Amino acid sequence: MEENHQANCYHDAFYYRGKFIDHFNILERSIDEYIAEYIKADKERELDLYTIVINRLTFQSKLDCFIAITKKIAVESGFIKTEKAKWPQSDIYKLIQEAKDERNKFAHFYLHIPEEPVDYIIALMEFRDGGELHFYSKEKYDDLLVKIASADALVNELIKEL
Numbered sequence: 001m002e003e004n005h006q007a008n009c010y011h012d013a014f015y016y017r018g019k020f021i022d023h024f025n026i027l028e029r030s031i032d033e034y035i036a037e038y039i040k041a042d043k044e045r046e047l048d049l050y051t052i053v054i055n056r057l058t059f060q061s062k063l064d065c066f067i068a069i070t071k072k073i074a075v076e077s078g079f080i081k082t083e084k085a086k087w088p089q090s091d092i093y094k095l096i097q098e099a100k101d102e103r104n105k106f107a108h109f110y111l112h113i114p115e116e117p118v119d120y121i122i123a124l125m126e127f128r129d130g131g132e133l134h135f136y137s138k139e140k141y142d143d144l145l146v147k148i149a150s151a152d153a154l155v156n157e158l159i160k161e162l
Contacts, residue, residue: 030155
C-alpha cells in the first residue's frame with residue numbers, strides 16, 4: 001500500500017511540476033511576443049528575431065528588455081518618474097517577479113515525496129544553506145497558476161497597445 005502511495009505521489013508531483021512550468025512558459029512566450037512586436041522592422045524578419053535573438057535570451061534578460069521597453073514607452077507618453085510616482089506597469093513587474101521566483105523553485109528544487117498521505121499536492125526541497133521544504137496546497141498551487149495567467153493577460157493587453 002505504501003509503495004502505491006509513493007508511486008501516486010511521484011506521478012502527481014511530476015504532473016503539478018510540469019503543469020506549473022508549462023503555465024510559466026506561456027507567460028514567457030507572451031513577453032517574447034511583446035519584445036518582438038516592439039522591435040520588429042518588417043514581417044520577414046520577425047521569425048529571425050525569435051529564432052536568432054529571443055530564443056537565446058534567459059527569462060531574466062527578456063524580463064529586463066520588457067521592463068526597459070515599457071518604461072521607455074511610459075516616458076515617451078509623458079510619464080515623469082519621481083520619488084512618489086511609480087512606473088505605470090509596476091504591478092505587472094511585481095506579479096511577474098513573484099511568478100518567476102516560484103518558477104525557479106519548481107525548476108530547480110528537488111521533489112519531496114512523502115511516505116504517508118499528506119494534505120498538500122507537492123513539496124519542493126531546497127538544499128541551499130541547509131534544507132528547507134516548500135509545501136503547496138491545491139489552493140496555493142492554483143493561486144500561483146492564476147497569478148501567472150493574470151500576468152500573461154496583462155502582457156497581452158500591452159501587446160495590443162503597441
